[in-house]
Amino acid sequence: xxxxxxxxxxxxxxxxxxxxxxxxxxxxxxxxxxxxxxxxxxxxxxxxxxxxxxxxxxxxxxxxxxxxxxxxxxxxxxxxxxxxxxxxxxxxxxxxxxxxxxxxxxxxxxxxxxxxxxxxxxxxxxxxxxxxxxxxxxxxxxxxxxxxxxxxxxxxxxxxxxxxxxxxxxxxxxxxxxxxxxxxxxxxxxxxxxxxxxxxxxxxxxxxxxxxxxxxxxxxxxxxxxxxxxxxxxxxxxxxxxxxxxxxxxxxxxxxxxxxxxxxxxxxxxxxxxxxxxxxxxxxxxxxxxxxxxxxxxxxxxxxxxx
Amino acid sequence: xxxxxxxxxxxxxxxxxxxxxxxxxxxxxxxxxxxxxxxxxxxxxxxxxxxxxxxxxxxxxxxxxxxxxxxxxxxxxxxxxxxxxxxxxxxxxxxxxxxxxxxxxxxxxxxxxxxxxxxxxxxxxxxxxxxxxxxxxxxxxxxxxxxxxxxxxxxxxxxxxxxxxxxxxxxxxxxxxxxxxxxxxxxxxxxxxxxxxxxxxxxxxxxxxxxxxxxxxxxxxxxxxxxxxxxxxxxxxxxxxxxxxxxxxxxxxxxxxxxxxxxxxxxxxxxxxxxxxxxxxxxxxxxxxxxxxxxxxxxxxxxxxxx
Numbered sequence: 001x002x003x004x005x006x007x008x009x010x011x012x013x014x015x016x017x018x019x020x021x022x023x024x025x026x027x028x029x030x031x032x033x034x035x036x037x038x039x040x041x042x043x044x045x046x047x048x049x050x051x052x053x054x055x056x057x058x059x060x061x062x063x064x065x066x067x068x069x070x071x072x073x074x075x076x077x078x079x080x081x082x083x084x085x086x087x088x089x090x091x092x093x094x095x096x097x098x099x100x101x102x103x104x105x106x107x108x109x110x111x112x113x114x115x116x117x118x119x120x121x122x123x124x125x126x127x128x129x130x131x132x133x134x135x136x137x138x139x140x141x142x143x144x145x146x147x148x149x150x151x152x153x154x155x156x157x158x159x160x161x162x163x164x165x166x167x168x169x170x171x172x173x174x175x176x177x178x179x180x181x182x183x184x185x186x187x188x189x190x191x192x193x194x195x196x197x198x199x200x201x202x203x204x205x206x207x208x209x210x211x212x213x214x215x216x217x218x219x220x221x222x223x224x225x226x227x228x229x230x231x232x233x234x235x236x237x238x239x240x241x242x243x244x245x246x247x248x249x250x251x252x253x254x255x256x257x258x259x260x261x262x263x264x265x266x267x268x269x270x271x272x273x274x275x276x277x278x279x280x281x282x283x284x285x286x287x288x289x290x291x292x293x294x295x296x297x298x299x300x301x302x303x304x305x306x307x
Numbered sequence: 308x309x310x311x312x313x314x315x316x317x318x319x320x321x322x323x324x325x326x327x328x329x330x331x332x333x334x335x336x337x338x339x340x341x342x343x344x345x346x347x348x349x350x351x352x353x354x355x356x357x358x359x360x361x362x363x364x365x366x367x368x369x370x371x372x373x374x375x376x377x378x379x380x381x382x383x384x385x386x387x388x389x390x391x392x393x394x395x396x397x398x399x400x401x402x403x404x405x406x407x408x409x410x411x412x413x414x415x416x417x418x419x420x421x422x423x424x425x426x427x428x429x430x431x432x433x434x435x436x437x438x439x440x441x442x443x444x445x446x447x448x449x450x451x452x453x454x455x456x457x458x459x460x461x462x463x464x465x466x467x468x469x470x471x472x473x474x475x476x477x478x479x480x481x482x483x484x485x486x487x488x489x490x491x492x493x494x495x496x497x498x499x500x501x502x503x504x505x506x507x508x509x510x511x512x513x514x515x516x517x518x519x520x521x522x523x524x525x526x527x528x529x530x531x532x533x534x535x536x537x538x539x540x541x542x543x544x545x546x547x548x549x550x551x552x553x554x555x556x557x558x559x560x561x562x563x564x565x566x567x568x569x570x571x572x573x574x575x576x577x578x579x580x581x582x583x584x585x586x587x588x589x590x591x592x593x594x595x596x597x598x599x600x601x602x603x604x605x606x607x608x609x610x611x612x613x614x
Binding site for chain 1: 396397398491492493494495512515516518525526527528529532533534535536563566567569570571597600601604606607608609610611613614
């Protein structure tokens with residue numbers, strides 16, 4: 001079975017939305033990535049760090065989805081990364097209430113030996129130094145995807161550009177693409193970012209969908225219009241996990257196949273937002289996903305004859 | 308030939324963008340609607356009001372596109388409607404620098420006799436009382452489309468709801484749909500607006516595309532990612548003009564055909580923004596439009612086998 005290595009956070013989240021609030025629940029980019037990718041029948045391994053306060057039930061949940069967690073280091077006497085946020089009524093903006101890095105400050109990713117030759121490496125949003133350390137341990141992945149955010153552009157620009165130069169694809173939101181490139185036009189921004197390294201630039205626009213740029217080609221994936229967005233936490237990571245999971249499964253890194261991978265990512269993200277945290281990602285099955293792919297297909301289907 | 312009647316403003320615009328500024332140029336909702344629809348080989352008539360300060364060259368330009376302007380009243384001694392605005396760097400927001408209603412305050416639309424039995428009536432963004440007056444003059448259009456904006460929700464809510472109750476389709480932007488319905492979710496907003504009258508609700512999201520809702524069906528039309536947006540003025544009206552023009556031409560008011568109509572509207576809007584004012588709408592030809600439709604088709608084309 002094809003292998004996917006996902007490097008990122010495994011953490012506690014506490015979330016408030018207009019619909020309610022949670023205590024400390026299972027969160028973290030690698031968690032969402034792993035759960036989303038686990039629906040693609042690939043061999044997923046997480047590389048992360050937690051404290052010994054992390055409940056065994058959370059780890060068991062990951063294992064029950066056949067996710068390998070040998071690369072999740074447990075640091076005795078230390079606390080796990082914790083993030084807390086409150087979403088505004090529009091669900092597109094949020095206030096961070098707490099960010100306790102805890103063990104994350106000493107994260108030195110260790111890719112398990114049997115995963116060093118995995119085909120696909122997904123670098124979740126993390127310190128670029130940690131992303132570089134993970135890349136260095138791989139024996140030659142066929143495809144590397146990275147996620148990042150404006151914080152690293154502001155605080156670790158040089159290391160960030162080193163990672164960007166080494167990856168095949170970057171996922172980034174529209175505002176961050178503008179910041180990274182200095183161009184307001186997303187078409188120009190994507191072109192400039194391609195010149196920094198990645199052959200593929202994926203611009204995430206949340207409820208407005210996602211754009212995939214490759215050379216002079218562009219693909220647009222719509223987001224599914226949802227009656228209710230319950231909790232957007234992890235949507236971007238679920239998208240990345242579905243995307244990278246599909247690539248690992250198919251081992252086809254063409255523009256055409258990346259388009260399909262983005263549609264899988266979109267489908268998985270659309271489930272993620274339907275309930276707090278990771279809940280929906282652990283409930284859905286193959287036929288749920290197929291039905292959502294079919295909804296995405298018909299959402300944009302039109303028939304115009306050109307002449 | 309099928310007839311389309313468009314009621315709206317014919318006006319002067321003065322526009323500033325980060326790329327430059329214009330003197331008083333040809334503008335107004337009905338102008339953009341008419342020019343966009345004129346590319347669909349339908350018989351378009353404008354119903355509007357201007358002062359005697361309006362240059363004959365502007366009227367000649369409309370006539371050169373075979374647009375009927377018998378319904379454009381010219382009021383001696385009065386000045387035409389004038390709007391001036393400055394776009395911000397992001398091109399999504401703008402400041403209004405001047406709004407001189409002038410003749411618009413006395414607009415009492417008169418549909419020319421030979422157009423009263425037109426199949427399609429498009430009500431541009433206008434005082435709802437004027438929109439009602441136009442509807443009352445028609446002998447039984449097969450399809451009525453209306454555009455509106457938040458100003459009328461704030462200032463003429465009762466008359467506005469009377470128009471909404473009489474139309475088949477409404478075009479409205481996402482913020483306005485939320486304001487009109489009181490629902491943040493666009494899916495719920497569209498459902499509530501349908502219960503006010505229109506069988507079809509079209510939510511315009513600018514650079515993020517447009518959504519068409521009808522009963523429990525939804526269609527998403529992407530906007531074309533453009534390297535440069537030069538001047539967004541008139542994009543929404545060009546969209547509406549392309550949409551209504553296609554409907555008038557095909558005389559098919561099914562959900563499937565409305566999808567195609569929206570793609571035509573999207574294509575025409577994508578030209579509109581490429582230069583100041585109406586310039587591009589007067590330059591393009593059939594094959595330019597066909598080529599853009601083909602770009603829109605391939606922009607969203609993907610191939611996933613469901614199983």
